[in-house]
Amino acid sequence: MSLPALIAVPPSLNGLVNSQREAFREASREASNASDGPAVAGWSAARWAAFDRVLALSDFVAEQVRRSPELLLGLVGSGDLDRPMAPGELRAQVATAVAQAANEEELGRALRQQRNRQQVRIIWRDLTRQADLAQTCRDLSELADACIDEAYRWLYPRHCEQYGVPTGQRSGTAQPMVVLGMGKLGAGELNLSSDIDLIFAYPEGGETVGAKRALDNQAFFIRLGQRLIKALDPVTVDGFVFRVDMRLRPYGSAGALVLSFNALEQYYQDQGRDWERYAMIKARVVAGAAEQGEQLLQMLRPFVYRRYLDFSAIEALRTMKQLIQQEVRRKGMAGNIKLGSGGIREVEFIAQAYQLIHGGRDLSLQQRPLLSVLATLEGQGYLPAAVVAELREGYQFLRYTEHAIQAIADRQTQMLPEGARDQARVAVMLGYETWEAFHEQLMHWRERIAWHFHQVIADPGDEAGGRCEEVAGGGWLPLWEDSPGEEAACRQLQQAGFADPQRAFRQLAELRGSGVLRAMQRIGRERLDAFIPRLLAQAAEHPDPNRVLDRVLPLVEAVARRSAYLVLLSENPGALRQLLALCAASPWIAEQIARFPLLLDELLNEGRLLNPPQAPELKAELRERLARIPEDDLEQQMEALRHFKLAHSLRVAASEISGTLPLMKVSDYLTWLAEAILEQVLALAWRQTTARHGTPLRADGSLCAPAFVIVGYGKVGGVELGHGSDLDLVFIHEGDPQAETDGAKPIDGAQFFTRLGQRIIHLLTAQTNSGQLYDVDMRLRPSGAAGLLVSSLGAFERYQLHDAWTWEHQALVRARVLVGDSEVASGFERVRAQVLGQPRDQAALREQVSQMRAKMRANLGTRATEAGRGAHAFEAQAAFDLKQDAGGIVDIEFMVQYAALAWSGAHPALLRYTDNIRILEGLEQAGLLPGGDAEQLREAYKAYRAAAHRQALQKQPSKVPGDQFAAERRTVMRIWAGLGLG
Structure with a gap:
């Protein structure tokens, strides 16, 4: 293309020029101390025409001329406006100006004044058609080269005086810095107002020599790079030299400012991505050690150019x-x-x-x-x-x-x-x-x-001129790659609904700079680059996208090295959407998935995720899973159990959050899940223990098969398990404690069942890669922690009838056999009914229950309601402990337990169930509790438990603001007092 035609400036722009011409005349007179001084007196009509043209078209030149008329006068006087620069001439002018700088402030001023001078010259020659495109781009690129290199050469020796000379550990020679220019600067095609994309490097690691305190070479060059950027980039009263962009370096703005040659080569070999190949095509040494810089480019060339045809x-x-x-x-x-x-x-x-x-x-x-x-x-x-x-x-x-x-x-x-x-x-x-x-x-x-x-370039399947299929989340890729800069990135985040865009930007920057990402191979990094924009796009659709990032980014970092999970989420938008919804709703779920990423598989099928199976299906599924694992592979069996528990716990939590599963069903499913696992744990423990010692015997000499049960107390006994609940268990057997087992290494029955119990606890609590199954609490067994781990049914019966405290009988109200031998289970039910149904002095019972509850409130409750004094004491509370405070969950449980102990002798139907809701229904049906009171207690109990579930999913303690549940608490405390529990 030939030069654009030089046509006249339209009259509409002349008004801009007249005032500027007169202002310049005035300024030039002052500059030359003479009326219409010699500086402009000899200007030709052509010169003034060019002046008018340039100032009409360029506000920048007009401003420079207004502020510094001597700048233009100098350009005219030197003849620089009327001719192209000879090779090296522009560099010499910059070098002369820089050489006169005594300190870094003067260095910055000299560079900026040179830039303004050359910019006016280049724009003038471009607008007057004295220079074509190639010459304009060449001058601009040479100006940038000169400013960068002369600033470096001024700074480097002074930096060495301060910190010592950086010396190669291997070579023992002084180490220079190499500055690579990228993009248009690298190609020598800089435009009139371009920023400059740079990468800093140094040849060899080591430390400085000659200073009082040695400095690592990288630290030396990072500080030098910072000083070089400061010389070029900031805007001062003299303007700026060039806007410096360092985001093309490895890891972007999160990466080290300067890297050694080896570190650069390793990065591009292991992690360099396609867009970095594209950028590196134009890389050129623009400052520093040219010879070493060319060596670096040769090292990186195989990354850019493949030896094969690379379609x-x-x-x-x-x-x-x-x-x-x-x-x-x-x-x-x-x-x-x-x-x-x-x-x-x-x-x-x-x-x-x-x-x-x-x-x-x-x-x-x-x-x-x-x-x-x-x-x-x-x-x-x-x-x-x-x-x-x-x-x-x-x-x-x-x-x-x-x-x-x-x-x-x-x-x-x-x-x-x-x-x-x-x-x-x-x-x-x-x-x-x-x-x-x-x-x-x-x-x-x-x-x-x-x-x-x-x-x-276009996809062969696209119609000519058709719109390309959009890359999912593509609008967020520049932000993830840190190309728009912090201000623009935060603006995009804010526009997308992030209430705290700076925090989101900081989190993404920290992820980019994390050690995990630095260690990723190229394919993993490419998968992450594809995933993060999709994540941001979907996060922006949530009411609180900051919360989504807070909870999902730890998961991303956890799975980054196992990038197949990133592919799973990238290729399954529904799974990603479900993940974000669950994590936004529950930090507990977010933490579970971050700890155990295998749970991501559960998100692929939404129908299955939100429809957990019934109890028989749960047991059948787990049996089938374990049947596929060899019996002698204990490690795989333990992992399978834990994966099963994690997966189904997630499904229950997801169903609760989505509203497809009400509170009572949530507890049912979590309890069924525990029972299914305990059934298989007992079977595994039995098989392993009998394989070692043989089978124990009953008193009649028959084999135990297994004559053993696991009894659940508390939440699992009451079918009220919550998320993350532990298991209160008691082990009971009906074997002969004296008779030896029939195996190769026989032991007596008492030892056998103790070892069986220990094995069960180990299988439940051992930490594997998938965590543990459950925390187990055995303190409710006879005599507590001082008692035997496993009791015979007879010993259990004797203890309950003769030695147990009232609080232990209260606990027995919620006890039931979870898994094990049906005959022993029937025996346990008989003992339980006998113990709970025995006659009691109701006044003494009320006193004992009240005293125990008072102790619990004093130790565990909020001080404002210690001992429950006053129906309105709680109104001053800042927080209400759903479980322990007066009028809360434990008060309802104690009333139910008191009623069962007081009246089950006359009303044995009260012992049929172990959960509080159905016992309350039994009390109502028997006329022992007014219908209205029973209903109010049931509703309060469900409301409290629902709130406790929500708190658990939010990883919060079971406390809510003190002004919540006021009516429920008054009702519970009124009924408590009405039962005479005081």
Whole structure:
């Protein structure tokens, strides 16, 4: 493409110029201390015409001239405005300015003043058509190279004076820094207001020499890199030099600022992703040690260019473009001439697709400047000459347009202006009389580029010009890859509904920089990169997306190395949706899944997840699972039991959260689950113990089969298990304690059943990779912790009738056989009925129950209701302990237990059930408790337990605000007093 035509500035812009010309004249007079001094006196009409043109079109140049007229006067006086720079001349000017700096503040000022001077010169020559696109880009890139390298060369020796000379541990030589320029800087194609993408490196590890305190080489270069960025990036009263972007380095902003050559090579070899190959094509040494820098690029070349024909690059570039298109649509950036359809990026993608595919074999493609690559593609026959001609002309038109947009205000933007004045400026700079004429030509080139891009990059299955299928969560990928920067990322998070976007951004940054991610292989990192945007997209659909991230990101970190789980969630949006819903609802579930990621499999089938099986189906499923495992593989059997428990506990919790399972059913299922597990644990323990010692005998000499039961007390006995409940158990047998077993290593019956009990406890409580099955509490056995682990039925009966305390009889109300021998179970039921139904002095019973409850309140309850004094004492409480405070769960349980002990002798039907709800129904049916009172106690009990379940799922103690359940508590305390329990 030839230079755009130099047409006159329209009259609508002249008003901008007149005032600026007069202001400049005044300023120049002051600068030269003479009336219409010699600085401008000799200006020709052509010079003033150029002045008017440039200042009408560029607010940036107008501002620089207004602030510093001597800048323009110097450029005119030196002749720099009227000629191209000779090779090395621009660098020499920067070097001269930098050499005069005495400190870092002066260094920064010198660099900024040089940048402003050169920027005015470059824009002036571009707008007056004294320089073409190639020369403008070359000057800008040389300016950046000079500023970076001269700043480095000024800083490095002073840094060494302070910290010592960084020295290689292996070579023993001084270590320099290498600065790689990426993107347009690397290709020598910098635009008028581009930032610079850099990567810092140093050749070899070691430490500094010559300072009082040695410093690790990496720490030395990190501090040096920070000083170099400070010299270039911050905006001061003199402006800035270049905006520095370091996010293309390994691990992005979470990674170390500087890495050794070996660390860089290892990273790209193990974890480098497709987009990093794409970026590394243009990498060039722009500052520091050039020779060592070229060695580094040679080390990284195999990562960029494969030795084989790499057609996978097409798919990678296609995905990248789909993500860009989604972002353009999301942000309404159709007017973006870089990222929009038919924009600059599409021409770059076409060229780089061929480079990545063929560059490993065809060395002629291993180059950086885009126009040179296009020429090679034509010369080597990869693309027809007509196609290359259209791509070249369209690309140049877009780059001229990009420079025109940025020349106006020195802003880093590729968006077409919307205001009439700036539209007129862009049209003039491109050689068009009107915006409409310019825009028509622009759209022509964008359409041609888009068409060619589709031929090379688009999915073969797509219709020409059709919209690409969206990449799931693609709008979030730039944020995850840290490309938009913190401010833009937080803005996107806030717009998506994150109440605390800074916290979310920080969490994602911490995940990016975590040790787990650093250790991931490339395929795992690619899977994570595919998953996180999907996670963010779905999290944004929740009422509290911050909470979702709080609870799900620990899981992501836990499973990152087992990236198959990430694939599972990426490829099953329903499973991911279910995961987020469950984790948002319950930190307990989130923690369970994070600890045991195998639970993610349960999310694949929503119908199964939210419909846990009935008790017989539970038992059958577990039997079938264990039947597939060899009997001698105890480790696998224990894992299978734990996986079964984890999976079904999750299903019950999910069903409760979703509302498909009411409270009473939740406890039923959790209790059935415990019974199914105990049945198989008893069978395993029996099989293992008898295999070692043989089978014990009954008193009549017959074999026990097994003459043993597991009795459940408390919540499991009362069919009221909650999430994470432990098991209160008692073991009872009816074997002959003296008779020896019939095995190869015989022991007496008492020892056998003790070892059987120990085995059961081990199987239940042992920690494996999948955790433990249950915590087990055996303190309710006869004589508590001082008693035998396993009792005979006769010993149990004698203890209960003659030695047990009243509180132990209260506990027996909720005791039942969970699994084991049916004959022993019948014997236990007989003993229980006999013990609970015996005559009692009701006054003494009331006193004993009241005293026990008072002790519990004093030790465990909230002080405001200690001993339950006063029906309104609780009103001053800050919190209400659902279980222990007056009017709470334990009060209801104690009333039920008191009633069973007091009246079951006359009403044995009260002993039929062990759960509080059905005992209360029995009391109502027997007329022992007024119907209204019984119903109110049942409703209060269910309400308390439902709240306790919610607290458990939230990983909170069973306490709620003190003003909750006031009516229920008054009712419970009234009925308590009415029973005479005081």
